Amino acid sequence: LTAKSSDQLDDYIDAVAKAVALPVEDAWRPAVRANLEVSLRLARLVDEFALPDETEPASVYSA
Amino acid sequence: MTEKSDGLSASEIAQAVLTRKMSAFDAAEAALARIARHNPVLNAFTDVTADRARARARAVDAAIAAGKNVGPLAGVPFAVKNLFDVRGLSTRAGSKINRDLPPSPRDATLIERLEAAGAVLIGALNMGEYAYDFTGENVHDGPSRNPHDPTRMSGGSSGGSGSAVGGGLVPIALGSDTNGSIRVPSSFCGVFGLKPTYGRLSRARSYPFVASFDHLGPFARNVGDLALAYDAMQGPDPDDAACTTRPVEPAMPSLAQDIGNLRIAIAGGYFQTNVFPEASEAVARVARALGATRTVDIPEAARARAAAYIITTTEGASLHLDRLRKRPDDYDPAVRDRFIAGAMIPAPFVDKAQKFRRWYRARMLELFQSVDVILAPATPCVAPKLGQVNFTLDGVELPVRANIGIHTQPISFIGLAVVAVPVPLEPMPIGVQVIAAPWREDIALRVAHALERAGVAAAPQPRGL
Numbered sequence: 001l002t003a004k005s006s007d008q009l010d011d012y013i014d015a016v017a018k019a020v021a022l023p024v025e026d027a028w029r030p031a032v033r034a035n036l037e038v039s040l041r042l043a044r045l046v047d048e049f050a051l052p053d054e055t056e057p058a059s060v061y062s063a
Numbered sequence: 064m065t066e067k068s069d070g071l072s073a074s075e076i077a078q079a080v081l082t083r084k085m086s087a088f089d090a091a092e093a094a095l096a097r098i099a100r101h102n103p104v105l106n107a108f109t110d111v112t113a114d115r116a117r118a119r120a121r122a123v124d125a126a127i128a129a130g131k132n133v134g135p136l137a138g139v140p141f142a143v144k145n146l147f148d149v150r151g152l153s154t155r156a157g158s159k160i161n162r163d164l165p166p167s168p169r170d171a172t173l174i175e176r177l178e179a180a181g182a183v184l185i186g187a188l189n190m191g192e193y194a195y196d197f198t199g200e201n202v203h204d205g206p207s208r209n210p211h212d213p214t215r216m217s218g219g220s221s222g223g224s225g226s227a228v229g230g231g232l233v234p235i236a237l238g239s240d241t242n243g244s245i246r247v248p249s250s251f252c253g254v255f256g257l258k259p260t261y262g263r264l265s266r267a268r269s270y271p272f273v274a275s276f277d278h279l280g281p282f283a284r285n286v287g288d289l290a291l292a293y294d295a296m297q298g299p300d301p302d303d304a305a306c307t308t309r310p311v312e313p314a315m316p317s318l319a320q321d322i323g324n325l326r327i328a329i330a331g332g333y334f335q336t337n338v339f340p341e342a343s344e345a346v347a348r349v350a351r352a353l354g355a356t357r358t359v360d361i362p363e364a365a366r367a368r369a370a371a372y373i374i375t376t377t378e379g380a381s382l383h384l385d386r387l388r389k390r391p392d393d394y395d396p397a398v399r400d401r402f403i404a405g406a407m408i409p410a411p412f413v414d415k416a417q418k419f420r421r422w423y424r425a426r427m428l429e430l431f432q433s434v435d436v437i438l439a440p441a442t443p444c445v446a447p448k449l450g451q452v453n454f455t456l457d458g459v460e461l462p463v464r465a466n467i468g469i470h471t472q473p474i475s476f477i478g479l480a481v482v483a484v485p486v487p488l489e490p491m492p493i494g495v496q497v498i499a500a501p502w503r504e505d506i507a508l509r510v511a512h513a514l515e516r517a518g519v520a521a522a523p524q525p526r527g528l
Contacts, residue, residue: 016407020384023391028400035404038465039376042369043412046419049366057417058275058424058477 009033068093073139073234073288077181080127080138087123087138087183091116094140094185097232101528107207107217107226109145110152110187116140119183134180136295141235144221145187146194147171147279148268156270157190157220159203159393160386171268172303173237173279173296180295185233188223192395194239194272195379195402196220197247197467198449202395206449210252210525211491215446218248218467221282225252228282230525235292236282239266241273242371243441243471245280249483250494251446254522255289255511256282260307260501261478264293267302273378274305275417276371276475284522286512289482290314293504314505322513325506327355330439330498333364334470337456341493342440345486349438349495352519353510359434362426363419367473370416370423376405377413424477431500436510440470441483441494470496480504482511484520492523 013032017024024032068076068090079085095113102108126133143149146156148167155161174184189207191199199222200206207222209215210230217226221238225248228236238245240258249256257280264279271277281292297311329350335343350356361367380387380402387406391399430437443466444454453460474481474496480503483494497514499507514520 013407017403020406021388022384022403022406023388024403025391028396028403031397031400032403032407035376035401036407039373039404039408042372043408043416045366045369046373046416047412049363049415049419051415051418051422055418056421057414058420 009036069097070231071234072285073136073283074291076139076234077135077137080123083127087120088117090138091120091140091183091185094233098185101230101232104213104528105208105210105226105230105232106205107188107223107230107232108142108186109155109189109204109223110149112149112184112186116183116185119178123181123183134295135291136177137181139182139235140185140233141177141182141237142186142188142227142233143171143174143184143237144190144224144239146190146239146270147174147187147237149174149184149187152187154270156194157192157201157204160390161270167268169268172265172300176296176298177292182235188227188236190223191220192398193383194220194241194244195398197243197464198222199226199248200449208449209446210527211523212446212527214448215491216251216449218251218446220244221248224282225249225254228252228254228284229522230528234284234288237279238282239269240278240280240475241276242375242475243468245282246441246471246481246483246494246496247467249282249485250441253485253487253492254282254284255286255485256280256483257289257293257504257508258475258481259293259504260480262305262307263504264296265300265303265306267300271382273375275374275378278475278478286508286515287318290318290508309502312502312505314508317505318508318512320509322509325435325510326433327353327436327438327510328357328359328434329355330361330437331358332360334361334439337443337466337469338440339444339456341445341488342443345488345493345495346438346440348486348519349484349514352514352517355438359430359437361430361437361473363423364473366419367423367476368469370419371472371476373408373412373416376401377408380405420476427477427479428500435499435506437498439474439496439498441496442467443469445491445493474498480507482507484511484514485522486519487521487523
């Protein structure tokens with residue numbers, strides 16, 4: 001990540017933390033950011049895979 | 064002091080108890096003595112239910128004396144990861160926070176089923192906090208330790224289960240596996256572990272982690288014991304929404320059947336990268352013993368691991384969201400920070416991961432049209448040192464925690480049946496995954512049994528005690 005995108009991720013962390021009322025103390029921020037970077041990298045790997053619009057999620061609930 | 068049940072398998076103890084050559088009470092006392100002797104080193108047990116065990120063992124002996132059928136696990140001591148509800152204990156799930164829960168009013172279904180088959184619960188076992196772990200380390204209870212070298216990890220998150228069985232404290236333990244938490248400790252501690260098909264065994268009254276992937280299953284020192292415990296725990300359970308309504312399909316009757324008709328392949332590509340030589344050697348030994356020469360590519364395995372990671376971190380975050388707000392300082396900081404990050408993943412990524420899961424499942428089921436069993440490493444390495452942060456592979460430094468489960472995650476992602484078999488390399492054992500199609504635990508267990516008979520898979524005697 002560039003310094004700019006790192007700042008943007010910090011802005012995102014601040015915004016989401018506020019929206020879902022999660023505490024993120026300054027001391028935790030580097031670890032939260034590092035985890036989020038990994039998660040978003042892996043999420044992109046999933047996201048870039050083309051699937052048909054009709055694909056059903058693999059949920060397990062059945063009534 | 065050596066007790067006469069020390070070193071006996073579960074089936075040998077049951078046979079001795081049923082024929083009254085040994086009492087269930089003596090078997091329980093011997094297990095309690097082993098725990099007293101070795102748990103100070105292994106730290107596998109967090110709770111020892113001695114009074115309950117003695118009372119239960121006496122009841123088993125009385126039932127046998129009265130001519131009653133007490134079941135195939137008569138007098139067999141067992142223990143459970145501390146995320147199983149145990150009547151009278153708070154289900155701590157490796158956490159500090161859950162110690163405030165009231166004592167459980169009722170045992171988990173799988174405990175009830177093992178005890179209905181004559182087994183005797185001895186206690187609850189150490190684990191990584193809230194099961195979000197591959198190391199067996201725990202900041203609240205201290206790490207469970209590897210029975211072959213106590214300076215090394217037991218593996219997680221069912222570390223106490225691997226340590227207790229690998230160390231010979233109990234012949235059978237139960238654990239949970241969301242992304243590899245049965246198969247990783249089996250590999251590091253050199254024991255057999257069964258991660259059944261998703262939905263096969265009831266999870267009722269166990270503490271959850273990721274509902275989409277949570278499985279429960281047994282650890283043992285031989286395949287016969289693994290199958291014995293597995294068969295005793297099968298059956299529908301309305302208390303677990305994901306539990307199958309399929310009838311019980313016992314694995315024991317076919318365990319010793321010939322495997323010559325099975326099509327066995329080695330997982331290629333993704334499963335042959337990022338592995339240490341010992342993992343490759345273990346897979347090669349197993350493949351050689353089985354005459355397996357074909358290699359198959361599991362399609363999009365790296366993406367499957369990524370999708371498993373996303374679903375895990377987000378479902379885990381959802382489970383813990385309110386506790387993260389109210390008691391963030393009572394978590395292991397590393398676990399807390401992973402959960403907080405998980406709460407920040409946009410929902411469309413999670414939905415796509417679940418859709419990808421269905422796509423991947425369909426490809427894997429197609430693959431199982433042409434193979435019956437796929438072999439893959441259980442872990443990329445033998446047990447790392449406790450506290451180890453990085454390892455170097457092919458000159459590249461990689462984080463230990465993030466890489467321990469890379470070969471297990473794409474398999475549990477779609478709930479395939481797997482037996483992790485221990486290959487007793489020196490100085491440390493390592494496991495191989497014997498992977499079968501959904502609902503074919505019988506096939507995975509048969510192959511594991513054949514490997515055991517061939518002397519390729521075996522639980523080594525603990526060398527660290």
